[in-house]
Amino acid sequence: MGKISAFYTMPHPPIVIPEVGQGEEKKIKRTSEALEKVAIDIENIKPDTIIIITPHGPLFSDAIALSFENSIKGNLGRFRAPGVSFDMEIDMELTERIIQYSENENIPTADITKNTGARYGVEYGLDHGTMVPLYFINRKYKDYKLVHITYGMLPKIQLYKLGMCIRRAVEESSTNAVFIASGDLSHKLTHDGPYGYSPHGPKFDKEIISLLKEGDALGVFNMDSSTIEGAGECGLRSYYIMFGAMNGYDIKGNLLAYEGTFGVGYAVMGFSLRESSIDMHKLLIEQNQKRTKEKLENPNPYIRLARESLTHYLTYGEYMDIPSYVTEEMKKLKRGVFVSLKKEGQLRGCIGTIFPVTKSISQEIIRNAVEAGLHDPRFMPVEEDELEEIDFSVDVLTEPERALKEELDPKVFGIIVRSRGKTGLLLPDLEGVDTVEEQLSIALQKASISPQENYTIERFKVIRHS
Numbered sequence: 453m454g455k456i457s458a459f460y461t462m463p464h465p466p467i468v469i470p471e472v473g474q475g476e477e478k479k480i481k482r483t484s485e486a487l488e489k490v491a492i493d494i495e496n497i498k499p500d501t502i503i504i505i506t507p508h509g510p511l512f513s514d515a516i517a518l519s520f521e522n523s524i525k526g527n528l529g530r531f532r533a534p535g536v537s538f539d540m541e542i543d544m545e546l547t548e549r550i551i552q553y554s555e556n557e558n559i560p561t562a563d564i565t566k567n568t569g570a571r572y573g574v575e576y577g578l579d580h581g582t583m584v585p586l587y588f589i590n591r592k593y594k595d596y597k598l599v600h601i602t603y604g605m606l607p608k609i610q611l612y613k614l615g616m617c618i619r620r621a622v623e624e625s626s627t628n629a630v631f632i633a634s635g636d637l638s639h640k641l642t643h644d645g646p647y648g649y650s651p652h653g654p655k656f657d658k659e660i661i662s663l664l665k666e667g668d669a670l671g672v673f674n675m676d677s678s679t680i681e682g683a684g685e686c687g688l689r690s691y692y693i694m695f696g697a698m699n700g701y702d703i704k705g706n707l708l709a710y711e712g713t714f715g716v717g718y719a720v721m722g723f724s725l726r727e728s729s730i731d732m733h734k735l736l737i738e739q740n741q742k743r744t745k746e747k748l749e750n751p752n753p754y755i756r757l758a759r760e761s762l763t764h765y766l767t768y769g770e771y772m773d774i775p776s777y778v779t780e781e782m783k784k785l786k787r788g789v790f791v792s793l794k795k796e797g798q799l800r801g802c803i804g805t806i807f808p809v810t811k812s813i814s815q816e817i818i819r820n821a822v823e824a825g826l827h828d829p830r831f832m833p834v835e836e837d838e839l840e841e842i843d844f845s846v847d848v849l850t851e852p853e854r855a856l857k858e859e860l861d862p863k864v865f866g867i868i869v870r871s872r873g874k875t876g877l878l879l880p881d882l883e884g885v886d887t888v889e890e891q892l893s894i895a896l897q898k899a900s901i902s903p904q905e906n907y908t909i910e911r912f913k914v915i916r917h918s
Contacts, residue, residue: 454627456619457497459694459725460490461633461664461687463718464508464584471533479713486709486720487588493722495593499630501543502589502596503618505693506581506634507686509602510564510574513832516554516614518547519576519600520563526578538578538586543597546627550599553617559610581634581686599629603689607841608673608796609740611689612733615696633694635687637661637717645715650883652682657717660688661710664721667703669695669732670739677797677843682883685717699733701725744840753777754846754917757814758791759839761821766836771822774814782814788849789816790879790914791824793834793842800842801828806849806868806877817846845918847879852910859911862891866914871907874899880914 467473468484477484494502510517519542527537551561562572569576578586582600601618603611622629637660638653639645656679663671672691680688695703708720750756757778764772774783790804803823810816821844825834834842852868860867866880869892876899878891885891893903901907 454622454625454629456503456622456629456631456697457499458493459631459633459698459723461635461691461694461719461721462487462490462585463636463687463720464506464581464634465636465714465716465718466528466531466533466580466584467714468718469528469533469536469584469587471536472528472531480711480718482709483711483718483720487585489708490720490722491588491592494589494630497628497630498593499596500627501546501599501629502586502632503546503599503601503622503629504582504585504632504634505601505603505690506579507603507690508579508581509600510562510569510572511602511604512562512572513605515560515562516604516606517562517564517574517602518551519598520544520547520551521565521576524576524578524598524600526583528580528583531580536583536587538583538590540578540586540598540600543599543627546597546621546625546629547599549621549625550601550618553621554614557613557617559606559614559617560604585632585634601693603693605689605796605798608689608692609736611692612673612696612699612736615693616699616733618693619697619699631694631697633687633690635690636685637687637719638683638685638712639716640682640684641712641717642715647684647715648884649715650682650684652679653684653717655679656683656685657710657712657719660685660691661707661719664691664719665705665707667698667705667723669703670735673736673739677794681797687719696733698723698725700728700731702728702730747843748840752917753779753782754817754848755844757782757817758821758844758846761818762825762834763836763839765822765826766834766839771818774812774818778814782817783812785813786811787813787816787851789813789820790847790849791817791820792845792847793824794845795838795842800838801825801831801834803828804847806875813848843918845916848915848917850913850915852912855909855911857888857892857909860888860891860909862886862888864913865911867891867895868910868912869895869899869901869907870910871899871901871905874901876901
């Protein structure tokens, strides 16, 4: 009987590799030392296979990608270190078993080869989310095969179930395996970092590290979606899968290092496991069902109308009539309305009107909910079986009023700029838009209006229902 002998979270900053960092890696020495410690641990375990979950391989919105040829290569040439190269043997038997068990649980997978990669428009090869951890491991131990998995943008309960399938596949083989969840934490820790600063960044890192140390899967799955989105992380979905592979155990995390020197959070952790009678998967399903029930029974008439409008259209192919629960204000007032859809904290569609094109707020919501779900050109149309996973929000714009520059406040007011038939709009309280100058600059750019042109400014507020 096989087993997963150890679990680790490992970050993947290429700069930690001396050939890439050229001395800069010394600024994250604790991370480097922790990665070396993990490599020594793995050398002592001597696994047959290392299973690694990465964010940076072929990423699909609707499937898990598994590398499925006998070998896979890669190098760090895109980070100016082509000499750092890898040629790894894939554990085909275990990978095939994982695919089989996943598909039996209705978890969609995509086996990636050179041929299928070309068909999908992706490259078959190792990514830096894999190569950075393997760089440290391979200096200590090389006698292993690889299972190379890129997480997909599936519901997190499915990712958890994937982890369970991975462990089952290992246990029903004779493989001694190590599991690595590759991922960085927030990319928005400092103003001078490559992705800028968000207050969600430090908050996310502090919270996720605490939850991982406690082995609190429920806490990780219940993290605030706006915090996750604002943090700009890439490791959380790897952790969902890792927790699934640890289902049935009490978990404690050992933080080996955390650094945010370059504006991105790097956490290295190992875990100790003790058998438990608690079925975390069952608890997560029950919690998800409760959350879905609360979502569907949302008493806010704006949210309810947006959800029911898209649901009705997907079911019957036509716009719904205005229902009885709609308020008099929603029936009588005409306003611009934006309807936003999010799935697992990620935008799934957003369409709005600056000025009303229908006779009332309620009709505007009915129309724009359908537009956001089906006709946002950035996304595939929403399908009926997705609706339970989608959160709706409705922004109602107050009537715009003329304003001077000194009367603006980007946290309170959105703005509309106009010049010779060109119009640009920017909603209020957007992350990264902190000054009036930034707000005006972006709005003018959106409208293709030169700052030297004569233009008018209008301001408005947004009443958000979410």
